[in-house]
Amino acid sequence: DAGVIQSPRHEVTEMGQEVTLRCKPISGHNSLFWYRQTMMRGLELLIYFNNNVPIDDSGMPEDRFSAKMPNASFSTLKIQPSEPRDSAVYFCASSLARRVAVGPPQHFGDGTRLSIL
Amino acid sequence: LAKTTQPISMDSYEGQEVNITCSHNNIATNDYITWYQQFPSQGPRFIIQGYKTKVTNEVASLFIPADRKSSTLSLPRVSLSDTAVYYCLVLPRGSTGFQKLVFGTGTRLLVSP
Numbered sequence: 029d030a031g032v033i034q035s036p037r038h039e040v041t042e043m044g045q046e047v048t049l050r051c052k053p054i055s056g057h058n059s060l061f062w063y064r065q066t067m068m069r070g071l072e073l074l075i076y077f078n079n080n081v082p083i084d085d086s087g088m089p090e091d092r093f094s095a096k097m098p099n100a101s102f103s104t105l106k107i108q109p110s111e112p113r114d115s116a117v118y119f120c121a122s123s124l125a126r127r128v129a130v131g132p133p134q135h136f137g138d139g140t141r142l143s144i145l
Numbered sequence: 146l147a148k149t150t151q152p153i154s155m156d157s158y159e160g161q162e163v164n165i166t167c168s169h170n171n172i173a174t175n176d177y178i179t180w181y182q183q184f185p186s187q188g189p190r191f192i193i194q195g196y197k198t199k200v201t202n203e204v205a206s207l208f209i210p211a212d213r214k215s216s217t218l219s220l221p222r223v224s225l226s227d228t229a230v231y232y233c234l235v236l237p238r239g240s241t242g243f244q245k246l247v248f249g250t251g252t253r254l255l256v257s258p
Contacts, residue, residue: 032188061246071189071232071248119188134246136188 030054032137034120040143046108049140052101053122061121061134062095062105071119077103078125110144117141147171147235154253163220165252167233170214175238178209178216183230183251192231193218220254228256 033052041047053060061076075085080097088095092111097103107114121134150168157163169178177196181189193200195207195216206219220227230251 070250073246121188133191133194134189136190138187 032120032122032135034118034137034140036140037138038141038143040145041110042145043111044109045144046106047110047114047142047144049105049118049120049142051103051105051120051137053103053120054135055101057122057124057135058100059123059125059132059134060097060103061123062103063119063121063136064116065119065139066116074105112144115142115144147173147176149233149235149249151231151233151249151252153250154255156255156257157223158257159224160222163223163227163254163256165218165220165231165233165254166215167218168215169233169235172213172235173237176213176235177238178207178213179234179236180205180207180218181232181234181246181248183232185229189232189248194236223254223256225256225258227254229254 032054035050039047059078062074063071064074065071072087074087075095076083077097080100093107095105105118117139119136119139121136123132123134125132147169148171177194179194180192182192183189193202193205193207195209197209197213200207208217218231230253232248232251234246
């Protein structure tokens with residue numbers, strides 16, 4: 029079974045450039061999550077979607093960050109302009125949410141390691 | 146969300162049983178306890194989830210006492226490949242089903258030969 033697929037695996041770019049991270053969730057899953065992990069702050073939820081609709085973006089650090097989910101099989105996280113403090117590992121996760129359910133397991137991709145110089 | 150407390154790190158040797166305890170004193174009636182595992186350079190992976198008493202799967206066992214204020218993740222006969230960070234999370238049963246995971250610092254388990 030194909031898991032959550034993220035691309036690129038590594039990205040190194042200069043400050044001020046636009047960065048686009050991509051995610052393909054597991055087929056059939058209806059919820060998608062973007063997380064960021066750093067040594068200082070640990071694993072933080074940035075935004076999550078249900079049925080392609082953003083439900084909670086309170087974790088998005090600032091207006092430089094935006095996320096879209098144009099269809100059930102694709103999502104992007106964009107940073108424009110990028111800054112050195114955005115350097116982190118960005119994870120995408122998906123799950124199959126059902127009504128009256130408890131924490132359906134989230135399946136994570138292997139992440140994108142982003143370095144902003 | 147109930148706050149969780151777990152040891153920052155643990156050391157073990159191959160073949161030993163490892164028990165990682167998590168405290169969640171403010172757990173609510175509808176809360177479930179969930180554990181994730183994260184290997185280096187990978188995303189977290191769901192291990193096990195439970196509400197009370199004991200849950201066992203092919204990877205681990207989860208022990209939850211009657212007062213549910215703590216829980217213990219038990220890994221039988223660990224191997225080097227069990228070296229990872231283990232996260233304890235408390236999740237409310239939600240009417241919509243999708244859950245906002247809040248990860249703490251986790252427990253870094255190091256298994257040595």
